[in-house]
Amino acid sequence: MGVPLYQAKAELFKTLGHPARIRILELLSERDHAVHELLEKIEIEPSNLSQQLAVLRRTSMVVSHRTGSEVVYSVSVPEVRDLLLAARTILSGLIAVQGELGTELASTPS
Amino acid sequence: MGVPLYQAKAELFKTLGHPARIRILELLSERDHAVHELLEKIEIEPSNLSQQLAVLRRTSMVVSHRTGSEVVYSVSVPEVRDLLLAARTILSGLIAVQGELGTELASTPS
DNA sequence: ACACAACATGCAAACTTCTTCAAGTCGTGT
DNA sequence: ACACGACTTGAAGAAGTTTGCATGTTGTGT
Structure with missing residues (x-):
């Protein structure tokens, strides 16, 4: 076996750990998008978007293909949506828990 | 509204983007563990484990309570397992995709 | 052949995260 | 009160990530 599973998981999550990359995947999980379409919907510099797309490509989470002059991206694994x-x-759940913690703190008698 | 949802998601994933933290959550999603139990199962320095637990605590993904001399951790949101x-x-899915890409490359005629 | 649009890549500065060591807190047994 | 086990915290250097600018590459229209 190559890399331990928990490490592969960590790397997967690390790939998702960036707001722009989340937005990209959210948009792509609705439908395929050309880069300039993503650019219209995400506030980010073109070169930055390209870098983030490169990160997602390296992990094979998205694939791209040229169509004429534009490059269209799609998610490679539909389960990303799940x-x-x-x-x-x-x-x-977390905001609920944080709410409880806050309440507890406010109402602790001593 | 505070932080945009996609940014909160990114931070959640970032929190998961570390092998030790994944292992911790995997173990805790089976059952509660004291720190020294985690220490037996994860190869890591005690102080490093503490740091990683602190990261998980800050995001409220785990909670801890003392029981005598030991500190027991549990996941706060059971859906973490999902x-x-x-x-x-x-x-x-990803390794399947990567397999396809490899095959394609190997079998492309031109 | 030329100019332009659509992307990608290289790189350096700013920033964040990781790891480890040293020091500190808090219970337990004696 | 003292020593010890179980953890936590602070801090600092190493390592990795992010961002934007300048520069490249590749199609399209003229």
Whole structure:
């Protein structure tokens, strides 16, 4: 076996750990987008977008192909959408937990 | 609204983007563990483990409480397990994609 | 052949994260 | 009160990431 599974997982999550890359994947999981379309929807410099796309390409999370003068990107594994949804669920769980912690702190008698 | 959702997601994933933290969450999603139990199962220095636990604590992904002389950690949001499973699914999807890419490259006629 | 649009790449500065060591806190047993 | 085990915290250097600018590459229209 090559890399331990937990390390591969860590690298996958690290790849997702950037706001621009999240937005890209959210947009691509709706439908394919050309780079200039992404550029319209994400506030970021073109070269920066290219860098972030390169990161996603290196991990094979997205693939690209030229169509005439534009380059179109798509997600390579549709389950990415599930991952983003699971994240959303956990996020609401987390704010609930943080709420509890806050309440506890405010209402602790001693 | 505070922080945009995609940024909160990115931070969640960033928190997961470290092998030790993945292992911790995997172990804790099975059952609660005291720090010295984690230490037996994860190859890492005690102070480093503490640092990683602190990261998970800051994001409220885990909570801790003392029981006598030991400190016991637990996951605060059980859905974390789903996220780890989703990651595993995507990972197998990814190696499949990478396999395809390799094949394509090897078999391209021109 | 030339100019232009659409992207990608190289690189350096600014910033963040990781790792380890030394020092500190908090219970437990004696 | 003292020593010890179980953890946590602070700090600093090493390592990795992010961002933007300048420069390249590759198609398209003229």
